Amino acid sequence: MIKALVWGENIHERENEVVAGVYPDGMHACIAAALNADPGIQAETATLQDPEHGITAERLARTDILLWWGHAAHADVSDVVVQLVADAVYSGMGLILLHSAHFAKIFKHLMGTPCNLTWREAGERERLWVTAPGHPIARGLPPSFVLEREEMYGEPFGVPEALETVFISWFQGGEVFRSGLTYRRGAGNVFYFRPGHETYPTYYDANVRKVLTNAVHWAHNPQRATGDIHAAPNVRVNAAPEKIVARGPRLHKDGEDGFR
Numbered sequence: 001m002i003k004a005l006v007w008g009e010n011i012h013e014r015e016n017e018v019v020a021g022v023y024p025d026g027m028h029a030c031i032a033a034a035l036n037a038d039p040g041i042q043a044e045t046a047t048l049q050d051p052e053h054g055i056t057a058e059r060l061a062r063t064d065i066l067l068w069w070g071h072a073a074h075a076d077v078s079d080v081v082v083q084l085v086a087d088a089v090y091s092g093m094g095l096i097l098l099h100s101a102h103f104a105k106i107f108k109h110l111m112g113t114p115c116n117l118t119w120r121e122a123g124e125r126e127r128l129w130v131t132a133p134g135h136p137i138a139r140g141l142p143p144s145f146v147l148e149r150e151e152m153y154g155e156p157f158g159v160p161e162a163l164e165t166v167f168i169s170w171f172q173g174g175e176v177f178r179s180g181l182t183y184r185r186g187a188g189n190v191f192y193f194r195p196g197h198e199t200y201p202t203y204y205d206a207n208v209r210k211v212l213t214n215a216v217h218w219a220h221n222p223q224r225a226t227g228d229i230h231a232a233p234n235v236r237v238n239a240a241p242e243k244i245v246a247r248g249p250r251l252h253k254d255g256e257d258g259f260r
């Protein structure tokens, strides 16, 4: 059983009546329900309003996959929580970033780039093309599928070149966007998935729900549960596995830790 945690900023749903009408229990609850329809996934939720944003080291330790939706309050997410999530990813937790989470602190932290893009809120048609047929995240999908109303995100998308580009979106207004990108950070699998603007019923769409469910399975690193993943050490090693003849000059003296 894969344990997923769906984190929602949960602001638009409480403050905007259009969004509340679409997602009366919050987007995070809608997404968790989609995941829980899969017998192999057990999903729960956390929000920004929970103590410590609902994210503690203990909770992350029993979370296989964290899904993240944020938009209006990226700056309110504490840096302590961002570091906790980053450390969990390095040690093998999967992370799935949704829609405007392209600007979440954790995504920018893991990417190391501005993660900027162009955008337009005009209820346009979006067609997502599967650009990696046979990829586990695209399992069971048609060659392309349509979301009748979505926000437009356009290139250039300021992220590092992805390991794999699983989807590319075309928008009615003419722009295109790399909508499904995979990364590896430490032992953690990371997936960015573009659709999911708060005023549209995107997370009820059967294909979107399939992508999220597939992505949870794809991002799962079962080695993490075995405790076999060790962070890359940052230590001086004096003994070499092969015979060497040490040559100078040397800066560090014996017995000196030398972190400077």
Ligand code: ZN
Residues within 6 Å of the ligand: 099, 100, 151, 196, 197, 198
């Ligand atoms: Zn949006």
